[in-house]
Amino acid sequence: MANLPIKTVGVIGTGVIGASWTALFLAKGLQVIVADPAPGAQDKLRSYLEKEWPMMSKVGLGPGASLGNYKFVADINDHLGQVDLVQENGPERLEFKRGLFANLDAKTRDHVILASSSSGLPSSEFVTDCKKNPARVLIGHPFNPPHLVPLVEVVPHPGTGSEYVTAAMEFYRKLGKDPVLVKQEVPGFIANRLQAAVCSEAYSLISRGIISAQDLDKTMTSGVGLRWAFTGPIMTNVLGGGGNFRHMVEHLGPASKVWTEDMRKHEFDASNPQSLNELSNGVEEWVSNIDLESLEKKRDNSMLGLIQEKSKDAA
Amino acid sequence: MANLPIKTVGVIGTGVIGASWTALFLAKGLQVIVADPAPGAQDKLRSYLEKEWPMMSKVGLGPGASLGNYKFVADINDHLGQVDLVQENGPERLEFKRGLFANLDAKTRDHVILASSSSGLPSSEFVTDCKKNPARVLIGHPFNPPHLVPLVEVVPHPGTGSEYVTAAMEFYRKLGKDPVLVKQEVPGFIANRLQAAVCSEAYSLISRGIISAQDLDKTMTSGVGLRWAFTGPIMTNVLGGGGNFRHMVEHLGPASKVWTEDMRKHEFDASNPQSLNELSNGVEEWVSNIDLESLEKKRDNSMLGLIQEKSKDAA
Known part of the structure; x- marks a missing residue:
């Protein structure tokens, strides 16, 4: 039916x-x-x-x-x-x-x-x-x-x-x-969970003064996210491990644990006014002079170009 | 000098x-x-x-x-x-x-x-x-x-x-x-921390049977990562909030907190053999029939195409 x-x-x-x-x-x-x-x-x-x-x-x-x-x-x-x-x-x-x-x-x-x-x-x-x-x-x-x-x-x-x-x-x-x-209901489904994981750490790094908001974004658009537009986290690991995913996870596990624990220790807390101020000031400083409407339009056009390239490749 | x-x-x-x-x-x-x-x-x-x-x-x-x-x-x-x-x-x-x-x-x-x-x-x-x-x-x-x-x-x-x-x-x-x-030394610098945050949650979702490895990657390549190749997490928030970043963070904060807490509760533990098995089996099932060398070559070519498009735009 x-x-x-x-x-x-x-x-x-x-x-x-x-x-x-x-x-x-x-x-x-x-x-x-x-x-x-x-x-x-x-x-x-x-x-x-x-x-x-x-x-x-x-x-x-x-x-x-x-x-x-x-x-x-x-x-x-x-x-x-x-x-x-x-x-x-x-x-x-x-x-x-x-x-x-x-x-x-x-x-x-x-x-x-x-x-x-x-x-x-x-x-x-x-x-x-x-x-x-x-x-x-x-x-x-x-x-x-x-x-x-x-x-x-x-x-x-x-x-x-x-x-x-x-x-x-x-x-x-x-x-x-x-x-x-998404085979089972989980809070935030998949995409929002992945985004929250990244944003939470991104906010923390910016509010702590470790990287500027602009450079944080560049880390994505010129590096991590650039790659993720083509191969997701799993396939990126598979290729990074020369085809051996399990080995890659076991090999990176201990280092990853150190990073994750450090992230926990410095977790961003949106209810802390000082952290939120540091963060928003950092973002404002970068964003205030940008023409957002034209940036969004350009982004959407470029993204459509990539989507169409990729669907040609897949065909 | x-x-x-x-x-x-x-x-x-x-x-x-x-x-x-x-x-x-x-x-x-x-x-x-x-x-x-x-x-x-x-x-x-x-x-x-x-x-x-x-x-x-x-x-x-x-x-x-x-x-x-x-x-x-x-x-x-x-x-x-x-x-x-x-x-x-x-x-x-x-x-x-x-x-x-x-x-x-x-x-x-x-x-x-x-x-x-x-x-x-x-x-x-x-x-x-x-x-x-x-x-x-x-x-x-x-x-x-x-x-x-x-x-x-x-x-x-x-x-x-x-x-x-x-x-x-x-x-x-x-x-x-x-x-x-990166203005101060932190473990993993920036990119590896962002990657670890995503991978940790990705591994958890796959090992829990909530999404297949292939669909997890697709969530990135057709959604979150696709966007991040053009606008990083901060600018994506700025655009999503109609230009008001602080409002977006305050508005999304409570939901984000629920997601983050749920992620914590189900954190992936690479030292747990059962979780690691569930994860690697899920990845193997997807990856075993893929020609990785040609996939990587295609990825690198497509990525180079995008890098060049983007640098034209920036010029």
Whole structure:
């Protein structure tokens, strides 16, 4: 049942993430029914889509792609019977999502995948009031900006049916995304945990005056992260160990332990005003004279170039 | 004194790192005097350089670049009076480096920068027997493969003279590298700490069966790391916070804390054989059928392409 063709997607919430999903769905030839109760949401969405459409043409338009294929509706309830998948992007409040998903579950056909973009709340916590078929609820967590970054974390809750997981992975893959399967719910899923591990240490090093904010970032963009854009931490270890991963881990283990213990000893504490001041002052000093809008635009263009190079390589 | 032109570099040790530095120095038009007591080192270096020279042509040859501009010598002592900088790549053993640097200090002219590629030992620990001028000793830690990856971590010890730091940064910059200044010695410097933070969590997630090794890497290459190749963790936060870094840190702080605490609770322990087995089996399952040599070659080519794109953008 989960394998029916998905032609019409319901998008709930048109903040940064919801609007970006809408652009992607349209670019890949889907029909979109979209709702957001915020004042001015309809106009904001329209201007966002118009602004981003040239970028979507660069990303690649699928058959039938059209900026006109969406309908902004006042009440999504009148349309839930028509959608083949829901991508939810509401506020990250548990009570809100509980009520919302109970309603989505009640009003959509029972095989329709209900995917939440939630970056934090595991779906087991908000399917509790779904009476019809909670097995089709899962997390489909995109990465900012979702219409460019290929990663989508698919996270089932313990009761999600495997057929829905498979269908969701397939759906995102057809959109040109690169979904990964998070097999068990863990706080922060995968990407946010990896980011938190890095940021926590980065904040500590900057606030301690060991490296400037600019040089910290350069350590990533000219070194560690540059490599990680091509081979992740595991494959980087495999290659570093001449193919012998286990040996590499055993060999690096003792040194790594010293580093990790030192990081613990100097852990950044965001609730300590002095540390936070040192950190933000260091960042401000660097960032205050940068034109962030043009930097972001350039970043997105360069990133799209790399994504396209890489997908050519993989083909 | 530290600003004399650097025309002849002494390279000590021709393992992976020393050989790669030699290739880069030659490509940038320098003369290289190189020594390594290991049996067969001279032949190994020659075939490495011949194999990598086409790659160096792609990286870009400087005026006077020639594969012929190096001299492999049996005893570096006879030549230390001629070199304008030493790049040391010996074994990571403290006693060894202590003796080696005492000798380098005694036999080179007193303004010559003595840079160690050490990834782990801070130079304060091995300058102890330098009698002439320990102020010109510092770490110049490259990233594998050094002839491609732009990052070099420059780490002075407390007694390093700032003029030598400035000159070393300038030297690496002229080679096309992107040096960062680590202002105080900390275990693992910067890059290895950031890597250890990520790897530790990655190993834990894989050994716990939460994500496959392949999908863990994909989380980096299609998401987090892909972005970090362009904007580091700090700028990514700045952009994510609409320009307000401090607000972003304060806003994400509580969630981040939950993630970090959960990571602690499930910390990977390389000395636990069961965890290590789960991890290595997971990696083996993925990696065993991959042609690593061709994957590495492809990675290096793609990475070079990106490095060149980025330096065009920066120009």
